[in-house]
Amino acid sequence: MTETPHESAARADGGSERVDSTEHAARTPEAAQPYRELGLADDEYERIRGILGRRPTEAELAMYSVMWSEHCSYKSSKVHLKYFGEATTEQMRSKMIAGIGENAGVVDVGDGWAVTFKVESHNHPSYVEPHQGAATGVGGIVRDIMAMGARPVAVADPLRFGPAEATDTARVLPGVVEGIGGYGNCLGLPNIGGEVVFDESYASNPLVNAMCVGVLKSDEVQLAHASGTGNKVILFGARTGLDGIGGVSVLASETFSGDETGSGRKKLPSVQVGDPFTEKVLIECCLELYRSGLVVGVQDLGGAGLSCATSELASAGDGGMWIDLDEVPLRAEGMNPAEILSSESQERMCAIVRPTDVEGFMEVCRKWDVTATVIGEVTDGENLRIDWRGERVVDVPPRTVADEGPVYERPLQRPAEQDLITADNPDTLARPSTAEELRETLLRMAASPNLCSRDWVTSQYDHYVRGNTVLAQPSDGGVLRIDEESGRGIAVATDCNARYTRLDPYGGAQLALAEAYRNVAVTGSKPVAVTNCLNFGSAEDPAVMWQFQQAVRGLADASAELGIPVTGGNVSFYNQTGSSPILPTPVVGVLGVIDDVTRRIPTGIGAAPGESLLLLGD
Amino acid sequence: MARVVVDVMPKQEILDPQGQAVANALPRQGFEGISQVRQGKRFELEVADDVDDETLAKIAESFLANPVIEDWAVRRVES
Amino acid sequence: MARVVVDVMPKQEILDPQGQAVANALPRQGFEGISQVRQGKRFELEVADDVDDETLAKIAESFLANPVIEDWAVRRVES
Amino acid sequence: MSAAGARIGVITFPGSLDDGDARRAVRRSGASDVSLWHADADLRGVDAVIVPGGFSYGDYLRCGAIAKFAPVMTEVVRAAERGMPVLGVCNGFQVLCEAGLLPGVLTRNEGLHYVCRDQWLRAENTTSTWTTRYEPGADLLIPVKHGEGCYVADESTLDEIEGEGRVLFRYVDGNPNGSRRDIAGITDARGRVAGLMPHPEHAIDPLTGPTDDGLGMFLSALDTLVPA
Numbered sequence A: 001m002t003e004t005p006h007e008s009a010a011r012a013d014g015g016s017e018r019v020d021s022t023e024h025a026a027r028t029p030e031a032a033q034p035y036r037e038l039g040l041a042d043d044e045y046e047r048i049r050g051i052l053g054r055r056p057t058e059a060e061l062a063m064y065s066v067m068w069s070e071h072c073s074y075k076s077s078k079v080h081l082k083y084f085g086e087a088t089t090e091q092m093r094s095k096m097i098a099g100i101g102e103n104a105g106v107v108d109v110g111d112g113w114a115v116t117f118k119v120e121s122h123n124h125p126s127y128v129e130p131h132q133g134a135a136t137g138v139g140g141i142v143r144d145i146m147a148m149g150a151r152p153v154a155v156a157d158p159l160r161f162g163p164a165e166a167t168d169t170a171r172v173l174p175g176v177v178e179g180i181g182g183y184g185n186c187l188g189l190p191n192i193g194g195e196v197v198f199d200e201s202y203a204s205n206p207l208v209n210a211m212c213v214g215v216l217k218s219d220e221v222q223l224a225h226a227s228g229t230g231n232k233v234i235l236f237g238a239r240t241g242l243d244g245i246g247g248v249s250v251l252a253s254e255t256f257s258g259d260e261t262g263s264g265r266k267k268l269p270s271v272q273v274g275d276p277f278t279e280k281v282l283i284e285c286c287l288e289l290y291r292s293g294l295v296v297g298v299q300d301l302g303g304a305g306l307s308c309a310t311s312e313l314a315s316a317g318d319g320g321m322w323i324d325l326d327e328v329p330l331r332a333e334g335m336n337p338a339e340i341l342s343s344e345s346q347e348r349m350c351a352i353v354r355p356t357d358v359e360g361f362m363e364v365c366r367k368w369d370v371t372a373t374v375i376g377e378v379t380d381g382e383n384l385r386i387d388w389r390g391e392r393v394v395d396v397p398p399r400t401v402a403d404e405g406p407v408y409e410r411p412l413q414r415p416a417e418q419d420l421i422t423a424d425n426p427d428t429l430a431r432p433s434t435a436e437e438l439r440e441t442l443l444r445m446a447a448s449p450n451l452c453s454r455d456w457v458t459s460q461y462d463h464y465v466r467g468n469t470v471l472a473q474p475s476d477g478g479v480l481r482i483d484e485e486s487g488r489g490i491a492v493a494t495d496c497n498a499r500y501t502r503l504d505p506y507g508g509a510q511l512a513l514a515e516a517y518r519n520v521a522v523t524g525s526k527p528v529a530v531t532n533c534l535n536f537g538s539a540e541d542p543a544v545m546w547q548f549q550q551a552v553r554g555l556a557d558a559s560a561e562l563g564i565p566v567t568g569g570n571v572s573f574y575n576q577t578g579s580s581p582i583l584p585t586p587v588v589g590v591l592g593v594i595d596d597v598t599r600r601i602p603t604g605i606g607a608a609p610g611e612s613l614l615l616l617g618d
Numbered sequence B, C: 001m002a003r004v005v006v007d008v009m010p011k012q013e014i015l016d017p018q019g020q021a022v023a024n025a026l027p028r029q030g031f032e033g034i035s036q037v038r039q040g041k042r043f044e045l046e047v048a049d050d051v052d053d054e055t056l057a058k059i060a061e062s063f064l065a066n067p068v069i070e071d072w073a074v075r076r077v078e079s
Numbered sequence D: 001m002s003a004a005g006a007r008i009g010v011i012t013f014p015g016s017l018d019d020g021d022a023r024r025a026v027r028r029s030g031a032s033d034v035s036l037w038h039a040d041a042d043l044r045g046v047d048a049v050i051v052p053g054g055f056s057y058g059d060y061l062r063c064g065a066i067a068k069f070a071p072v073m074t075e076v077v078r079a080a081e082r083g084m085p086v087l088g089v090c091n092g093f094q095v096l097c098e099a100g101l102l103p104g105v106l107t108r109n110e111g112l113h114y115v116c117r118d119q120w121l122r123a124e125n126t127t128s129t130w131t132t133r134y135e136p137g138a139d140l141l142i143p144v145k146h147g148e149g150c151y152v153a154d155e156s157t158l159d160e161i162e163g164e165g166r167v168l169f170r171y172v173d174g175n176p177n178g179s180r181r182d183i184a185g186i187t188d189a190r191g192r193v194a195g196l197m198p199h200p201e202h203a204i205d206p207l208t209g210p211t212d213d214g215l216g217m218f219l220s221a222l223d224t225l226v227p228a
């Protein structure tokens, strides 16, 4: 980054120790701010100034910039995702306890049990640092599930890599698998499904999607809201460090322009290192807190860290919130407010707790050796107010940060070449005609990376832990017992054929759903709900946006046709190398229910000789 | 033949769960006064005399360490 | 405050599959002339001044290393 | 004493994962399970103890290296010296070795990868507290799942273990981790303290495991604790 010619906001007053408080911001309206480097467009920055009636402080700018990013705000996808809601009928909604808009969807699966499940992407970090990127991807989705009040019970991992023979795949794939295994195994979550697909388009942009499934009693759902004036805000889990701050180091480098040699903060790594042990303990600690009724609201810290957790909790609550950043336990020295708010340090959660329960809360945390700190409280004002060293550094309406970010109706255009690629059809291809050719084709297919055994991957994952895994690899769908008494169980499968989706995004998304649906059905389970992880290229490419819109419509229409709702999902744009997007990859996950797991149907041709093989469908 | 040691340590700003686990366990065993622990790797290499420092640096950087999250140092020692 | 380094290495007679894997991979990456690699651990400790050498040895022997398979060495370094 | 009168404790460390499975296996064998907490120097009057699988304290330093210092382990070591049956599975085996109740140490798998698979074992010593229900030479199919399960001890120790017939199980049909002499599990000189890498608690019901071959270990202990 080159030095900005303007006098920076941080230096407006000369001193480097000075705090960019709201008051200071009001007094220095003309100070230049590096909003573009933080990813905000000119009009977005103007809108922030409009909302606040002044320029944002550094800390506020950091908050808005991460929360208004594509990843957190869904600004390009929102207008399309609405269609999922429109396509969902009352009938489909009847089993849904929480849906789109919550951390993860929750579905009633009978006998008083509920299941929550969700897929998230960690694509880019896994390309930069495969092991840690994939590991922290698992960690993130597991905390999402925990935030719903559920015990995480299984994970699955839909993966896409460049060609198997590419040298970079030899770097990325083993690291990703080790990361997912290392983290999931250490959490004690059986891995019961996933995919491994190789294609040229993922060569510099692998897809690492992670699914987590959680189980809870249907009346025990936790929600992410901050209510009750005077209730305390408690941050618990790992300490907050300088890791994963990414774009915000732009601010850091300005603030700390004096001592760049010391910490070299301009080059802060945007990589986070996972600590699965801390997360495992955090799971047990959270579950004990929930069981003891010590939590009013809870939110996980993922992307955008405290910025996201505080603004989302406050936004969903009925009042304001006050936070004292000096209370946040730090791992690094000299962190400034923007850094503390944006840190993506893993293995942290944020809870809202009644004052009378704080001692009980702390006791549970001590039992599990989990660091927990009161960092603020719910207030009766409207605003989210954050102080640091006695000065106010944030004073914003939380909804403007968390929910009322920009929304774009991006241009979309069916590309002309679409006709060209669909003009081709298989009739022009040579087909094997002799037995010898058939044999040769079969062998070639069996040996191809996309069809061969996945054992090298799956043998690195624990699928036995917790003792409830009824089916896992190589079964089409994973099946898990959730109630030992009744034998009630659930099934999950994730699927997507991105090559179909490239040919016809609408139909491809429907096929992805149909495949996951079938994979759940063939285990003997009844499909009940859908989640997704929509991996696409740049939202600013009209052809990509067209693919996206078509895929959403296809998936929503097919869900309606099958009568099972989309309960949540995740969007990952900007998966591309240069101007070439990945194949459109709407990964679809289906959840099923099975009344009695002893009646599950294993994959494979039967155990006894003489069985008949029937082909269903056409 | 030369003996070469390559030390690979997690970068300061990067979380080091291993070192942290050790640091937390020490007081429980009655060892006080250890305020920080970082855990890294140590490689000992037997190296032919014609392998130069530049090559060793390359081996450390591209192979023994993961420069995204780790720092490294190479030194030749008496054997 | 003193900085202490504890090196923990697999004993010579113990198989070291990690070091072996590195040694085998180096020629494939075009690095010749490395005849042996052993991989161990390196700990860096921040230690209060009143922690004596005997205590440090105890920490290394009873905790940081497993003497059945590992050798260890403690040294104080400049901080 | 009725069967349910036998009380078998299962330790939970922070990071234990298979403690629930071990308790389930204890119940299925007909004994009653008792949860033991790492921080309590108290065995709650149990008749036997299981140290379960998982990643105690994260196992970042060395498997079992931190767990051996837990207050509950001091009690386990004391009780074991008095002759209480103790079983360590996977991480539990690692902990027992670190704590000095069993010789040797478990190191990184030779293949350098974590391995989860169904593994054939051969029962050798069938007189220990934990293995009387097996026929000598019986083949069992039980899951292994670990990254550091390669059993290592010096030659004289290995000879001694072999000489005294203290190998409980040996890997057959492929060694998953490079373990010396294909050793999967061993016992102490009295045949009361046992450790193994494979997971008998994951093989108690063909619905959720490959077989129910593991149940025999829990039934064996019960036979000793509750003589017919």
Ligand SMILES: Nc1ncnc2c1ncn2[C@@H]1O[C@H](COP(=O)(O)OP(=O)(O)O)[C@@H](O)[C@H]1O
Binding pocket: A071, A072, A081, A084, A099, A100, A101, A102, A103, A104, A105, A144, A303, A532, A533, A534, A566, A567, A568, A569, A570, A571
């Ligand atoms: N592709 C999608 N389909 C349906 N719902 C989606 C999709 N993407 C995101 N959502 C929903 O939008 C909401 C906002 O997501 P959120 O949980 O804030 O995202 P993240 O966890 O990635 O920050 C969630 O309820 C999520 O389920």
